[in-house]
Amino acid sequence: MASTSLTLRIGMDPPPRLDKALARDVPPDAALSRTRLARLIEDGQVRINGAVVTDAKARVQMDDEVAITVPVAEDTHILPEDIALDILYEDADLLVVNKPAGMVVHPAPGTPGGTLVNALLHHFGGDLSGVGGQKRPGIVHRIDKDTSGLLVVAKSDAAHHGLAEQFAKHTAQRRYIALCHGTPEASDPRLRGLRGVTFEPGNILRITSHLARHRTDRQKQAVCWAGGRHAVTRARPVQRFGTPGACALMECWLETGRTHQIRVHMAYAGHGLIGDPVYGAGRKLAQKALPPVGAAMAQGFGRQALHAASLGFVHPLTDEELTFEAPLPEDMTALIAALTPDPEPSTVA
DSSP states (O other), X not given: OOEEEEEEEOOSSOOSSHHHHHHHHSOGGXXXXXXXXXXXXXXXXXXXXXXXXXXXXXOOOTTOEEEEXXXXXXXXXXXXXXXXXXXEEEOSSEEEEEEOTTOOSSOBTTBOSSSHHHHHHHHHTTOOOBBTTEESOEEOOOOOTTOEEXXXXXXXXXXXXXXXXXXXXXXXXXXXXXXXXXXXXXXXXXXXXXXXXXXXXXXXXXXXXXXXXOSSOTXXXXXXXXXXXXXXXXXXXXXXXXXXXXXXXEEEEESSXXXXXXXXXXXXXXXXXXXXXXXXXXXXOOGGGSOHHHHHHHHTOOSOOEEEEEEEEEOTTTOOEEEEEOOXXXXXXHHHHHHSOOOOOOOOO
């Protein structure tokens, strides 16, 4: 198998683990993430002072000579499929796509085809330099199958490494639009007394907790206070529907990006998303508080009403600040129109 080689010396005060020391000392232009380095170590592609080391936790010392063999990217086993894509931006290193609701991002045992990755492989053809050792798109972040909206995808290891670092440090900007049951208000004493919930100026709801797999339903996530992963969501109502605030159009920001984060946090706050089959099952709207057509449409909405509307990040190769917007999909636009009461007809004296 063809490969390239990289040799370096460990710098002063190295971290206690080999993978961490390499992540610090490997030159940035090598574009090797810590995950990729750990895989190379495990595969026997790393030598310290001439001896192969396969333990990522191995200790290193200053001035140790490290030789890394990086195999040339192989073809992936995932098959390309000719599926139309809504691409907002593309260059040699990355692509921004507006994913439709109903499309899975990455193949899995239950969904081997018809995914965003299958579509991207067809779109790219042979124009991929390889991510993680395979010629495949680099999925930096994901959104749920039935959530629509923006994703950035890396086309090279260098782009993947730079983008992943921004998402890990929470410097990438993500804004979502959602429709939820009820309207969270700073004046609500129930919310004021709920653990992890606070309000910031401007009636901005802030929910802070840990999230982990549900104890009994492994397909769900749950709020917890020990273990799990730290998660912070902010949201504010931008439009209220019905009386008294039977549902609301929400703008949501992610400080962290955990699985199902907005859906779990909004449900925890008592304002689950309209149409959410997992975290809002059985939730009914106050029919008399909304226009009849809107109430019926909301009650039968076929997915969680959530759209990744805005995405901002720094281009990892050019340092250019990039921001993208994706308009609401037709189903959410139609639902909002149905929930909005017709204006009162004017009268002429």
